[in-house]
Amino acid sequence: ETVAEIAGHAGDFPILGRTVHGRRLVYLDNGATTQKPQAVIEAEARYYRESNANIHRGVHWLSQHSTDLYDAGRERVRSLLNAASACEIVFTRGTTEAINLVAASWGRSQLKPGDEILLSGMEHHSNIVPWQLVAEQTGAVIRVIPVTDDGELEMQAYAEMLSERTRLVGVCHVSNALGTVNPVAEIIRMAHACGALVLVDGAQAVAHQSVDVQALDCDFYAFSGHKLYGPTGIGALYGRKQLLDAMPPWQGGGDMIHTVSFERSTYAETPQKFEAGTPNIAGVVGLDAAIAYVQEVGLDTIARHEAALVEYATQALGQIPGLRFIGQARERAGIVSFVLEGIHPHDLGTILDMEGVAIRAGHHCAMPLMTRFGLPGTARASFALYNTQEDIDALVAGLNKARRLFGLEHDA
Numbered sequence: 312e313t314v315a316e317i318a319g320h321a322g323d324f325p326i327l328g329r330t331v332h333g334r335r336l337v338y339l340d341n342g343a344t345t346q347k348p349q350a351v352i353e354a355e356a357r358y359y360r361e362s363n364a365n366i367h368r369g370v371h372w373l374s375q376h377s378t379d380l381y382d383a384g385r386e387r388v389r390s391l392l393n394a395a396s397a398c399e400i401v402f403t404r405g406t407t408e409a410i411n412l413v414a415a416s417w418g419r420s421q422l423k424p425g426d427e428i429l430l431s432g433m434e435h436h437s438n439i440v441p442w443q444l445v446a447e448q449t450g451a452v453i454r455v456i457p458v459t460d461d462g463e464l465e466m467q468a469y470a471e472m473l474s475e476r477t478r479l480v481g482v483c484h485v486s487n488a489l490g491t492v493n494p495v496a497e498i499i500r501m502a503h504a505c506g507a508l509v510l511v512d513g514a515q516a517v518a519h520q521s522v523d524v525q526a527l528d529c530d531f532y533a534f535s536g537h538k539l540y541g542p543t544g545i546g547a548l549y550g551r552k553q554l555l556d557a558m559p560p561w562q563g564g565g566d567m568i569h570t571v572s573f574e575r576s577t578y579a580e581t582p583q584k585f586e587a588g589t590p591n592i593a594g595v596v597g598l599d600a601a602i603a604y605v606q607e608v609g610l611d612t613i614a615r616h617e618a619a620l621v622e623y624a625t626q627a628l629g630q631i632p633g634l635r636f637i638g639q640a641r642e643r644a645g646i647v648s649f650v651l652e653g654i655h656p657h658d659l660g661t662i663l664d665m666e667g668v669a670i671r672a673g674h675h676c677a678m679p680l681m682t683r684f685g686l687p688g689t690a691r692a693s694f695a696l697y698n699t700q701e702d703i704d705a706l707v708a709g710l711n712k713a714r715r716l717f718g719l720e721h722d723a
């Protein structure tokens with residue numbers, strides 16, 4: 312599709328037709344969660360209307376049909392990430408659970424006292440706290456890759472931190488607080504050169520650009536379906552097959568076993584070994600529909616559309632006196648973060664909400680990053696394929712109204 316055609320897709324998202332406080336909803340909080348196209352809403356509803364049954368265990372047609380849908384969803388995720396095999400795709404509740412799975416299974420079984428885990432200073436709490444929990448249990452040590460004033464990783468410092476003690480590097484593909492796109496292929500190459508693994512937190516990347524885990528050569532890649540126009544409660548972990556095969560289960564129960572006795576149980580193969588209990592089957596069906604939708608629109612088209620929005624927003628917001636961008640990385644995806652002198656981000660968010668404009672304000676679950684910038688938080692506008700320049704104009708109008716309400720309009 313062309314970028315011009317993409318704007319027509321707003322009509323695919325029923326919720327965008329609603330008002331908030333009597334104003335048109337201007338939804339610019341896509342980093343928190345994206346809205347859902349009718350195709351995703353209908354896919355889940357149709358599953359419950361026509362196909363619902365438990366998977367893997369029934370001998371009846373409906374159970375096999377439901378299992379086929381679940382397997383088709385796994386193949387769709389494989390195609391999204393270009394993984395070598397569908398058995399490298401483990402369904403989880405989302406990014407947080409995917410990272411906890413790696414920390415609990417690989418971390419607890421592999422990490423020894425003194426081993427080092429390198430995390431970037433711009434990580435989301437879900438790529439910090441699981442590693443702190445496993446470091447407490449194993450004696451491993453967490454070290455932080457510094458972030459520059461522009462919101463990029465200090466690659467020279469990273470190179471100097473890498474050593475034979477480095478066992479794993481955790482890095483976000485795209486920062487949810489700054490929009491920075493990290494040079495993950497280079498980060499991975501450098502980590503592998505000293506024998507370390509890399510987990511990439513892809514929560515803010517998969518909806519904004521094509522991801523190829525084989526080209527990146529990453530060891531783990533995590534994302535959430537709800538940030539990719541899919542349902543909440545479903546996401547996925549990509550893991551290199553030989554790593555997943557060597558990792559112990561992380562949750563016990565039905566489906567993840569081969570045999571069970573009170574003396575000893577044996578476990579299913581990857582990926583089922585990591586999918587205990589009845590999974591979110593409808594969520595997988597909805598995720599399948601969401602990925603099909605973005606693949607139809609075209610991730611490269613979406614990337615170009617959102618890059619144009621970031622550019623337009625940077626120009627328009629840059630005209631507002633007292634507005635300071637936080638994070639000016641050379642490569643950004645889908646997010647603009649800023650502070651407005653004299654108005655707390657939460658007050659900005661509240662005033663914008665009264666105008667129907669939804670943004671996020673606060674620390675964005677990246678408290679260490681906010682501390683690094685000496686801020687309590689920022690205001691964040693995050694874009695999706697259905698956003699338009701008119702949405703950004705509404706944001707600018709709302710910010711200027713906030714300035715008037717706070718008596719800041721006397722600035723030139």
Ligand SMILES: Cc1ncc(COP(=O)(O)O)c(CN[C@@H](CS)C(=O)O)c1O
Pocket residue numbers: 342343344404405406407408435437438483485486487488512514515535537671675676
């Ligand atoms: C980079 C990154 N990593 C992990 C997560 C967690 O995703 P879950 O689906 O909640 O598991 C998120 C979710 N960030 C939301 C909620 S804090 C935001 O408004 O930025 C993220 O952006």
